[in-house]
Amino acid sequence: MTTTEATTTSKNSKQKKSAGQGGPVWDWAAGHGPVTGALSATTGAFAVATTGAATGMPPTWALAVGAAGAVGHTAAGIRLKNAGRTIAARASSWLITAGWTTWATAHGPLTWQALGSLAVIGTGMATATRSTNLYEEAREEEAAAAEQRAVALELSAERRAIAEEWVERIRRVCGISVRVLAVEHWPTGTGFTLDAELPGGTTYDQISTRAAALSADAHLPHGCTAAASPGIHQGRTLIDVATVNVLETEVPYPSDYAPLSLHTGIPWGYRSNAEQIQTYLREQCALVVGPTGSGKTNMVHVILAGFARATDVLTFVIDLNAGSAGLSWVLPALNHQPAPGERPMRPGIDWLAGTVKEAHVMLDAVLRIGKQRKIAYQGLMAREDTDLLPIGPSIPQIMLVIDEGAEILTSTDKVLKELAKKILEVIRMLRAMGIRTVLTALGSTGAVLGNLMIRREAKVRVALTGGEKEGMDLGKLFPGTRGLKVDQAPYKGSGFMGTPESPAALFKCWRILPSQIREIVAATSERHPTLDAVSAKAAGDAYARRWDADRIAWMHNPQPTPTTPAAGQDEEGRRELNLSALREDRPAGEQGQEAEADRLADAFMREIDEQFGTTTEPTPKRERPQRPGLNLSALREDRPAEPESSEPSADGTDAVPPLLQQAYDAVKAAGGRMHTADLATQLGIDTTELGTELSRILRAVGVERPGKGTVRAGNGESRTGYLAETLSEAIRRYRNPQ
Numbered sequence: 118m119t120t121t122e123a124t125t126t127s128k129n130s131k132q133k134k135s136a137g138q139g140g141p142v143w144d145w146a147a148g149h150g151p152v153t154g155a156l157s158a159t160t161g162a163f164a165v166a167t168t169g170a171a172t173g174m175p176p177t178w179a180l181a182v183g184a185a186g187a188v189g190h191t192a193a194g195i196r197l198k199n200a201g202r203t204i205a206a207r208a209s210s211w212l213i214t215a216g217w218t219t220w221a222t223a224h225g226p227l228t229w230q231a232l233g234s235l236a237v238i239g240t241g242m243a244t245a246t247r248s249t250n251l252y253e254e255a256r257e258e259e260a261a262a263a264e265q266r267a268v269a270l271e272l273s274a275e276r277r278a279i280a281e282e283w284v285e286r287i288r289r290v291c292g293i294s295v296r297v298l299a300v301e302h303w304p305t306g307t308g309f310t311l312d313a314e315l316p317g318g319t320t321y322d323q324i325s326t327r328a329a330a331l332s333a334d335a336h337l338p339h340g341c342t343a344a345a346s347p348g349i350h351q352g353r354t355l356i357d358v359a360t361v362n363v364l365e366t367e368v369p370y371p372s373d374y375a376p377l378s379l380h381t382g383i384p385w386g387y388r389s390n391a392e393q394i395q396t397y398l399r400e401q402c403a404l405v406v407g408p409t410g411s412g413k414t415n416m417v418h419v420i421l422a423g424f425a426r427a428t429d430v431l432t433f434v435i436d437l438n439a440g441s442a443g444l445s446w447v448l449p450a451l452n453h454q455p456a457p458g459e460r461p462m463r464p465g466i467d468w469l470a471g472t473v474k475e476a477h478v479m480l481d482a483v484l485r486i487g488k489q490r491k492i493a494y495q496g497l498m499a500r501e502d503t504d505l506l507p508i509g510p511s512i513p514q515i516m517l518v519i520d521e522g523a524e525i526l527t528s529t530d531k532v533l534k535e536l537a538k539k540i541l542e543v544i545r546m547l548r549a550m551g552i553r554t555v556l557t558a559l560g561s562t563g564a565v566l567g568n569l570m571i572r573r574e575a576k577v578r579v580a581l582t583g584g585e586k587e588g589m590d591l592g593k594l595f596p597g598t599r600g601l602k603v604d605q606a607p608y609k610g611s612g613f614m615g616t617p618e619s620p621a622a623l624f625k626c627w628r629i630l631p632s633q634i635r636e637i638v639a640a641t642s643e644r645h646p647t648l649d650a651v652s653a654k655a656a657g658d659a660y661a662r663r664w665d666a667d668r669i670a671w672m673h674n675p676q677p678t679p680t681t682p683a684a685g686q687d688e689e690g691r692r693e694l695n696l697s698a699l700r701e702d703r704p705a706g707e708q709g710q711e712a713e714a715d716r717l718a719d720a721f722m723r724e725i726d727e728q729f730g731t732t733t734e735p736t737p738k739r740e741r742p743q744r745p746g747l748n749l750s751a752l753r754e755d756r757p758a759e760p761e762s763s764e765p766s767a768d769g770t771d772a773v774p775p776l777l778q779q780a781y782d783a784v785k786a787a788g789g790r791m792h793t794a795d796l797a798t799q800l801g802i803d804t805t806e807l808g809t810e811l812s813r814i815l816r817a818v819g820v821e822r823p824g825k826g827t828v829r830a831g832n833g834e835s836r837t838g839y840l841a842e843t844l845s846e847a848i849r850r851y852r853n854p855q
């Protein structure tokens with residue numbers, strides 16, 4: 118006799134599998150549906166009874182087999198934790214079938230009575246099985262639901278405990294009795310948000326001003342706050358409670374470098390709940406305050422990275438400190454040597470002014486662009502039914518980033534005052550025309566924020582504290598937001614940030630490294646928009662010739678005081694060099710064509726001859742290198758002799774670039790490994806410049822610069838640097854070229 122019924126539940130089938138592994142051949146839990154089970158049982162019973170009656174089998178045998186089946190199925194049912202009624206139903210199926218078989222064997226199965234009763238038994242069995250299966254399924258579902266209810270109860274018990282704790286705390290510290298409606302844990306696991314209902318006539322800022330006291334009362338770790346912000350209506354508030362300090366750790370700039378848009382926000386850092394903070398600068402200007410050493414330069418690079426990634430932004434940078442903020446975004450393009458047919462790399466920023474004169478040229482052009490846009494795009498704005506110029510890749514926004522610009526605005530120096538006037542005019546006049554500014558300042562002193570224009574237009578505000586308290590007046594920078602304390606953010610690159618969309622609260626800027634800046638310049642080279650024709654025409658030659666040799670020569674020699682001649686001052690018919698390929702007024706089809714590259718290469722060679730042919734350089738008989746593309750680093754007055762352009766001496770010593778040799782000597786003297794910044798300081802060059810030059814020198818002989826993390830700093834943290842072995846291998850290859 119085969120088994121009659123079985124359950125169809127997943128639980129049972131799982132158990133069935135495990136029972137089957139190496140178990141008995143007779144499977145008491147074998148699978149059958151209610152109908153097939155009943156059919157199988159009745160046909161089996163009929164066959165046994167017919168055979169038994171024909172062969173004279175003792176009828177009690179069938180009863181014995183049925184009893185064994187009932188016992189077996191009962192045992193299987195108990196093992197599967199079936200309900201008692203299920204087990205009883207199945208055992209009785211066996212017994213009834215066995216009873217019928219015994220009776221039919223004794224009295225003959227081929228009578229209407231026997232067949233009719235068997236049919237009744239089969240139908241009853243199918244019905245009973247179906248009902249027990251349904252019952253088992255319902256039991257199983259109920260058990261799962263009960264399990265979930267238990268978990269939820271446990272969770273809500275935890276939430277209830279948090280809610281009760283904070284209701285009590287807010288009552289004690291702020292004197293306000295709120296009702297917590299929900300507690301949501303952050304997916305990052307670094308805190309939670311309370312959604313609370315305020316009592317009548319109370320506003321959320323009565324809690325937000327007591328943030329520091331609440332944080333202290335809750336014994337939150339340093340860098341963690343309980344920040345109240347508006348809820349879904351004015352009678353509700355959301356209180357973000359950070360329990361893990363994410364501001365402490367150094368987090369690298371996200372490496373996906375995906376395209377961004379001014380309209381969908383540009384990320385500048387992250388909050389304590391690890392959420393990114395987006396800046397929306399279509400109409401806003403920004404002010405970034407950070408004393409020396411707070412991570413301001415790093416933040417400027419993060420800002421420039423965001424703009425470089427945007428498809429609808431062109432960035433103009435004014436940095437009177439030798440253009441250092443913008444240089445890292447230009448040099449990778451200047452030093453890029455395109456392969457034949459490859460398009461020259463575009464810098465990550467569109468214009469860099471390192472002197473007051475060049476800044477005037479830039480600001481004049483920007484003002485002309487703004488005024489011309491107002492006139493020329495009237496029709497477009499009427500068609501689009503907007504009073505804001507529709508900014509996009511075809512009409513890009515110009516973001517004017519002015520390092521220490523706030524100091525220019527408040528300077529009493531006559532020259533800087535002139536510049537300040539133009540900057541203020543840009544801020545005041547050109548919001549609608551898609552020209553906005555990002556100013557940095559060393560301190561949020563009254564002098565900087567006393568300027569009404571800055572207060573009114575720059576609502577995106579950042580205070581990098583880095584633990585620095587001097588000149589850090591958070592109350593002035595974020596008026597109306599009390600409870601912010603400098604010592605809540607004592608880490609470099611951390612501080613407070615507020616935008617019209619996101620109230621002032623703790624934040625941290627990502628750490629961006631020079632290698633990432635180079636990667637972003639390369640990754641975004643093809644992505645930058647070109648200045649619209651209306652604007653380009655208004656900006657005129659001052660813009661079109663911004664990469665001319667005479668205007669960028671200083672970039673190859675970034676000394677503290679650049680000697681950039683301003684446009685129009687030293688025209689002398691000089692031709693532009695490799696960046697001419699970037700001029701937007703060039704027909705697009707021409708770019709990247711070999712013929713054009715050759716023409717430019719010739720121009721470049723002539724330029725070198727004109728510029729350096731008559732100078733008293735120590736190596737006047739230097740051979741002209743055969744280069745696939747152009748390399749403006751050749752214009753550097755202090756440029757070390759390049760390996761490929763040196764006449765190799767007998768022992769090859771002269772072929773070694775002096776910079777490589779100096780670097781090797783310094784690294785060796787320092788014990789075989791050295792951080793880039795330390796090496797740069799020792800060699801008296803800019804860190805980024807050193808990285809770029811040395812990498813190029815190493816690459817030229819096929820030596821890979823050691824990767825990140827090869828050098829351990831004093832505090833144990835891994836940093837990028839140089840190893841003596843790498844440098845000595847490069848020296849060896851220069852001496853013995855393959």
Ligand SMILES: Nc1ncnc2c1ncn2[C@@H]1O[C@H](COP(=O)(O)OP(=O)(O)OP(=O)(O)O)[C@@H](O)[C@H]1O
Nearest residue numbers: 367408409410411412413414415609610626627628
């Ligand atoms: N976001 C950050 N995360 C972690 N560390 C940072 C961050 N920003 C800066 N730092 C650290 O702080 C150091 C100083 O940064 P940075 O040069 O940007 O400061 P700064 O305010 O511009 O100082 P200075 O005015 O002296 O140049 C960096 O070398 C780096 O070690």
